[in-house]
Amino acid sequence: MVEEILRVEGISKSFGAIKALSDVSLILHKGELLAIIGDNGAGKSTLLKIIAGVYSPDSGKIFLEKKEVKFKSPMDARKAGIEMVFQDFMLCPDLNVTQNVFLGREIVSGEFLNYKLMKKILKEKLKDLKFDIPSIEKKVRFLSGGQQQMVAILRTLMFDPKVLLLDEPTANLSAGASEQVMNFVKQLIKTKMIGGIYVAHDLNAIIRYSDRILVMRSGRIIAEKMPEETNPVELVRLMRL
Ligand SMILES: Nc1ncnc2c1ncn2[C@@H]1O[C@H](COP(=O)(O)OP(=O)(O)OP(=O)(O)O)[C@@H](O)[C@H]1O
Ligand SMILES: [Mg+2]
DSSP states (O other): OOOEEEEEEEEEEEETTEEEEEEEEEEEETTOEEEEEOSTTSSHHHHHHHHTTSSOOSEEEEEETTEEEOOSSHHHHHHHTEEEEOSSOOOOTTSBHHHHHTTTSOOEETTEEOHHHHHHHHHHHHHHHTOOOSOTTSBGGGSOHHHHHHHHHHHHHTTOOSEEEEESTTTTSOHHHHHHHHHHHHHHHHHHTOEEEEEOSOHHHHHHHOSEEEEEETTEEEEEEOGGGOOHHHHHHHHHO
16 A cells, blocks of 8 residues: 555635635545544535535645646546545436436437447446446336445446545445445455545444544544554544544
């Protein structure tokens, strides 16, 4: 775990009078799953959204593979290889799995959507990722919460991201589904050697799955812990100090 894939330097962001982030810096390495924890309103989602090009920072810099990047939109960030799974899945329930996966990035041949080709590419991707989903032609509304979360993640993987940002990917899932999602994410990050940042509240799962833990409080990173050297009691104490 040596090579840096993403670096954030001195990011600050205010929303009116609210200082959501103050001088936040972090480094993410290839093949690393970094967890960010903190109480509600600590600034976790804002930080991920800045990295993903949803918001622009008031100050600070972002480097992807050691080159500075300035994103004007999430599309810019996606083109550069940064993908985010949002706190709410943002899927279209009445579209099927394939349509959701290619939403906004549909493959067009001439004037028409090439649905057949999208299906073919998706099937190959599923095979490559060893990913199990009931039917790629099923409407997303008929899938379980865990399956929907997997579709949301799958959507970010179609274009081989360098950095994957996951904002509470298991918040609404059963214990079994959470485990399935996190095992998949962890394995993906290791086999593809991408960088992952994951925000969550389940401290036991964080200790189990992450390679490193950053603790945020009131818009700042206030501690860094290795999972094998900490425990949920200490983490809660740090979050609340
Ligand atoms: N678009 C916005 N406009 C105004 N204020 C915002 C906006 N987004 C976030 N904030 C504020 O910034 C602060 C940080 O919010 P953020 O969503 O980043 O917290 P969080 O750590 O993700 O919390 P949670 O665990 O509840 O998801 C909060 O005070 C929040 O109210
Ligand atoms: Mg949040």
